[in-house]
Amino acid sequence: MKFSQTLAALLFCMLPLSAAALDFGKIRADEISVYVQDLETGKVLIDHRSGVSVNPASAMKLVTAFAAFQALGKDYRWTTDFKSPAPVNGDTLEGDIYWEGSGDPVLDQDGLIALQQQLRDKGIRKISGQLVLDRSLWGEVKNGKEFAADAGETYMTPPDPNRLAYKVVAVKAERNPAGDVVWTTNPPLPDIRLDNQTTIVPSTAECKSISRYMRGRYTGGALVISGNVPETCLSEALYVNMLTSQDFARRSFINQWRAAGGTISDGLKVAVTPSDAKTLATLQSKPLSEILADMNKFSNNLIARSVFLKLGQSKDLHEALRRADSAVKLELGAAGVDTAHLVLENGSGLSRKERLTAKMMGQLLEKAYFSGYKDEFIGTLPMAGVDGTLKTRLKQAGEKLVLKTGTLKDVRALAGYWLGEQPKVVVVMINSPQADTYLKDMDRLVSEIVLPGGKSWVALDASCEARQDV
CATH class of the missing domain: 3.40.710.10 (DD-peptidase/beta-lactamase superfamily)
Structure with missing residues (x-):
């Protein structure tokens, strides 16, 4: 048997x-x-x-x-270049700087900072002109109308020639040496008011996801954050989808550059990179x-x-x-x-x-x-x-x-x-x-x-x- x-x-x-x-x-x-x-x-x-x-x-x-x-x-790797036809005199780029985008889908704020560091390594501290976005690749990519109700969701962010960090702002709080809670954003957004409506709640429980406790939205020209945030969630980033692709790229470039001590003219242009422009900085993505x-x-x-x-x-x-x-x-x-x-x-x-x-x-x-x-x-x-x-x-x-x-x-x-x-x-x-x-x-x-x-x-x-x- x-x-x-x-x-x-x-x-x-x-x-x-x-x-x-x-x-x-x-x-x-x-x-x-x-x-x-x-x-x-x-x-x-x-x-x-x-x-x-x-x-x-x-x-x-x-x-x-x-x-x-x-x-x-x-x-395979995507390549992002910063170029300019303008001369460099001393520590000044005497003209505009062109962001020639390749549609790199994973370029983030650290990548942008690395590109800007290459400019500083060349002795450039001042840019007398403006940031120019070369958007000759694809232009604006739109979402299907059948998903209009989800337009504000991060997963709806479309491809873009100058896409950066999924077009999301990282918001987080940390305690400074004095013990006070200090809120920061990445990229820096000095021109956007941060309306803090959060309450920090004492807690020893593991912070599995800050999005369970905190919300963020961009409205009326202000970034509004709210919720009861456990102490253990401090230093965890909440990601907020805000701004248009071009405005996000502009604010990120200008504010990161200025935060590192550089100067650049305000404003933004959109134009094709001149054929005589020289490459000042280049960055390749991680492999496919x-x-x-x-x-x-x-x-x-x-x-x-x-x-x-x-x-x-x-x-x-x-x-x-x-x-x-x-x-x-x-x-x-x-x-x-x-x-x-x-x-x-x-x-x-x-x-x-x-x-x-x-x-x-x-x-x-x-x-x-x-x-x-x-x-x-x-x-x-x-x-x-x-x-x-x-x-x-x-x-x-x-x-x-x-x-x-x-x-x-x-x-x-x-x-x-x-x-x-x-x-x-x-x-x-x-x-x-x-x-x-x-x-x-x-x-x-x-x-x-x-x-x-x-x-x-x-x-x-x-x-x-x-x-x-x-």
């Missing part, structure tokens, strides 16, 4: 789950697509509506990441592989849209979008991925138009797994219970389960890999008016797919035979 039970358990471990055997919980079978493939044998283990065209939400970022690795290479990790782990729409436009290789916005669509499909097609149902708009998933199939996503993941950039691609994905958008989900699975999430109204998606015993491609996509109520059932389903018996996450590290006793 014991032999027969053991044999049955072993046979169970060898059998793939069939779509018919899947427990969708409350999820309607006609509202979910599932595609699972064994990466060692290539065998498709589960295929449920994998050929149906669906909205993947932010899982679409995997498509953009794949095409970027293919077309640009994992070591690291930028794509920021994009996928935290589902950053700005990065995804910027990378998509970069794939378009055109200064004209509409032409860049058209070429990017073609470039992505070309790279996927050349790799053997079927793009017949692929519909692109901006490559981020922040779209009601974008579409693909679970099978296409599965093919893409398989190709990436066997590519020369396998480790870098996998490294961009959130790890279950560890980081990114999966930090609080599927915790028991741990770092062996890496999945890109996707969330929109009426859409939930997970796509990536199980990297434990019997590695798998896992794709689960839900398009339903009830999608937000299906999250727990979705996670239970993924748990069962990656490891039979995993639904309850009991004895996850035990052998397959042992799990049959649960």
